[in-house]
Amino acid sequence: MTATIHRLNPSGRAPSLEPMMALVANDMNQVNSVILARMQSDIPLIPELAGHLIAGGGKRMRPMLMLACARMLDYTGTRHHKLAASVEFIHTATLLHDDVVDKSDLRRGRRTANLIWGNPASVLVGDFLFSRSFELMVEDGSLKALRILSNASAVIAEGEVNQLTAQRQVETGEDRYLQIIGAKTAALFAAACRIAAVVAERPEADELALDAYGRNLGIAFQLVDDAIDYASDAETMGKGVGDDFRDGKVTLPVILAHARGSAEDRSFWRDAMHGHRIGDDDLAHAKSLLEQTGAIADTIERARHYGQRAIDALGSFGSSQAKSTLVEAVEFAIARAY
Template identity: 55%
Template sequence: MSLVLPFEPKDPSIETLVRLVKGDMERVNAAILARTGSDVAMIPEVANHLISSGGKRLRPMLTLASANLCGYAGEGHVTLAAAVEFMHTATLLHDDVVDESDMRRGKLAARKLWGNEASVLVGDFLLGQAFRMMVEVGSLTCLDILSGAACVIAEGEVMQLAAAKNMNTTEEQYLAIIRGKTAELFAAACEVGAVLAARPQAEQRACRDYGMDLGIAFQLVDDALDYGGSQDKLGKNLGDDFREGKITMPVLLAFQRGDEVEQAFWRTCLEKGEASDADLARAIALLHSRNAIADTVERARHYGGRAKAALDIFPDNPARAALAEAVDFCLSRAH
């Protein structure tokens, strides 16, 4: 029988961040709803299926919080935060087609309901709306950062496609993939808040570094959760990365540490695509025996520590505290 200790520190959450940006997020959500409108009925149907499916809206909250951190007093951060969320949603719609995913955020993926073509085209619509919002803000620097991020994200996805089913992928190559496909949008979302506030280059760089390292930590925790988490935390089926032949950090570590028999198993399952549910169970056992999941989480903690250190340039204030706790929340998902 377990004991409940009433004076234990509460688990990290993003509630501090949510409270910090609550008023601005209400305006962001209103902008998102307004911009998904279209005379083409399928566009709002597909877009709202994903947008209203319970995502935490972490990336737009980071834009709002970084603007708050830097003392921005205008309106542009709301518009850019909505643009950031549209960019993220578009990538999810496209990713589910590429990965042939059935689930997203605990619901059927849009492609399963409306088809691959509709998912890709509505993703394109959302990207178009995102760029229109960037232009409305009137900052060429912010437009450059976010449009550049769109290119880097696409490059990261193509790099992942090229690395799929390739057990010779190195840890450095994999980190380059996740910097592109995941962390770049975190970095850009944070950087534009400081740019809008016209803060010195050192503070703009610190916001970008915070977002980049947080994004890497976030993806590494996701990698670990795919083999060691729950479907509720993932919002998709446990082991989807394994079934799709994705080479992720836990697999790389287990492969490098495995003997010839184990390496042959990984090659058969991931390179040749000959994997069953029984193979998934064996894969999870191997990952644990080679400490691959725990070490992936440890790498995430390293990048989380770097993210929090990037905030040291800023004075102590509620925004800095909220951003630091957001790092702890992302890491706590691994437990």
């Protein structure tokens, strides 16, 4: 019998990443040391700009997941420290590039690097971090780890390009949307978790199970992100409310509301996604349509579905403190919507 996702865990407290953070704290200190050392450069702008984002309050969720998966597999070595740092560098590089593409001015509640230092510097420092990431992979010496992480990097880039070409295309279908988030978000979650089985030298079945856990968690995480872009506030989100709406990003809430709306509603969504209806009153109207059509609630329900799939993927592993934190990480991802 599998666990069921709920808003409160059996202890009665809200789901949190704190148990996982405590479990892997010592390993995370080692990862942070690698990150700090490898973001250094004789060019002062590089560590200054990279440090702005890396030290900007992120939870380091992807490397933490790798460390927790390794702990669940009883791995006692240190290879995962450099590889977890590599994962964080890939993630940070994609954020730097994303903020340039999206013309964002807020990330984790702080001004974005591109707003402070400009687009060229952000792109180039992102490239630097990608390069550092591949250096760390090569130093590990595992061709399998290199193949998994390099493939994830390519898939993320494909997902970002796919999203760019789907921008403002309100007729984008749910299948394409899931393909986009499966690439741009879930691929790195999957790779981070799978690498733990590689370093622990576990059979491929364990690799695939952790890949499935990370992939489904990543999809659930992005679905919730896309829902709370319309249903939260800037302080909670760490970015501007309605950014996706104003940027013409066709996310699942919009896809569902457009499909379920009247002809007048669909006309509104077309105008909004093409940048003609992006004022505060328009955003309020969009939220009203999302509420009327149940688009937000159904997006969160789909997130719960993928979250349950993530939990189910851990079914072959025995009970442990590490496994419990991995389950709670899924619960936390969903609970952000409430």
